Amino acid sequence: MSVQELSIIGKEPPQNYFHKGSDAGILDASVPLIQIPVVDIGLLASPSTWTHELHKLRSALSSWGCFQIVSYTKPRRPAKAQILAWKSSTLRKILHEFAMKSRQINEILLKAMARSLDMEENCFLDQYGERALVTARFNFYPPCQRPDQILGVKPHADASALTILLPDKEVEGLQFLKDKEWFRVPIIPQALLVNVGDQVEIMSNGIFKSPVHRVVTNSEKERITVAVFCIPDSDKEIKPADALVNETRPRLYKNVKDYKSML
Numbered sequence: 001m002s003v004q005e006l007s008i009i010g011k012e013p014p015q016n017y018f019h020k021g022s023d024a025g026i027l028d029a030s031v032p033l034i035q036i037p038v039v040d041i042g043l044l045a046s047p048s049t050w051t052h053e054l055h056k057l058r059s060a061l062s063s064w065g066c067f068q069i070v071s072y073t074k075p076r077r078p079a080k081a082q083i084l085a086w087k088s089s090t091l092r093k094i095l096h097e098f099a100m101k102s103r104q105i106n107e108i109l110l111k112a113m114a115r116s117l118d119m120e121e122n123c124f125l126d127q128y129g130e131r132a133l134v135t136a137r138f139n140f141y142p143p144c145q146r147p148d149q150i151l152g153v154k155p156h157a158d159a160s161a162l163t164i165l166l167p168d169k170e171v172e173g174l175q176f177l178k179d180k181e182w183f184r185v186p187i188i189p190q191a192l193l194v195n196v197g198d199q200v201e202i203m204s205n206g207i208f209k210s211p212v213h214r215v216v217t218n219s220e221k222e223r224i225t226v227a228v229f230c231i232p233d234s235d236k237e238i239k240p241a242d243a244l245v246n247e248t249r250p251r252l253y254k255n256v257k258d259y260k261s262m263l
């Protein structure tokens with residue numbers, strides 16, 4: 001029987017679902033809120049508006065490794081793809097549009113991240129390659145009777161370059177680890193959550209952190225999220241950008257290739 005079915009009939013999940021880490025038995029859904037900025041992706045598009053957003057981006061990524069994005073400032077003309085996304089009705093079409101949009105967001109953000117470190121804007125994107133992969137994972141967390149002992153997802157860091165998460169509109173659950181403490185992500189309507197994955201940590205020579213995160217469960221409500229993993233071309237060598245290696249900041253990572261399958 002699946003955990004979803006067990007949850008419906010009110011039974012506990014098998015033992016391997018019980019959290020056994022150092023904070024086992026005290027899983028806390030009410031940890032402090034994360035202090036990360038909301039970046040307006042529309043403002044990242046032009047030199048006249050990007051300075052403040054780049055500053056926020058750099059500080060969020062070097063401390064937390066994540067931030068939220070919104071698009072309050074609309075592009076001058078809505079892209080055709082955007083209009084299509086509203087109108088299309090089948091999951092296949094919507095998912096395709098979402099993947100395409102995620103690819104664009106990934107590109108805009110990798111350029112902005114390079115600029116925020118005063119580097120040439122294609123520094124990260126060039127490593128990314130032409131045959132990059134966008135994979136989406138649907139996460140369904142059924143209500144769980146033992147939220148104090150059972151995690152939805154165990155602590156991990158993502159193997160992607162960037163991860164773009166479409167959070168649940170009503171139910172919190174995602175938490176990030178910083179300085180050995182857990183912080184929860186609030187629900188911000190219309191926002192996407194972006195976190196750095198291991199491969200951007202490598203490219204940035206450790207300046208941007210790939211944060212450890214986990215998902216706690218809820219006793220009453222189910223939670224659904226879609227995680228989009230942006231993954232570099234498996235033929236491309238990923239390495240710390242030359243401009244970020246110097247005498248004061250030695251190279252911290254070896255070159256990696258097809259990193260996702262190395263794990």
Ligand SMILES: O=C(O)CCC(=O)C(=O)O
Binds near residue numbers: 139158173213225227
């Ligand atoms: O569901 C979430 O909030 C996050 C899921 C996650 O971390 C993952 O799929 O890698």
Ligand SMILES: [Fe+2]
Binds near residue numbers: 156157158163213
């Ligand atoms: Fe994750």
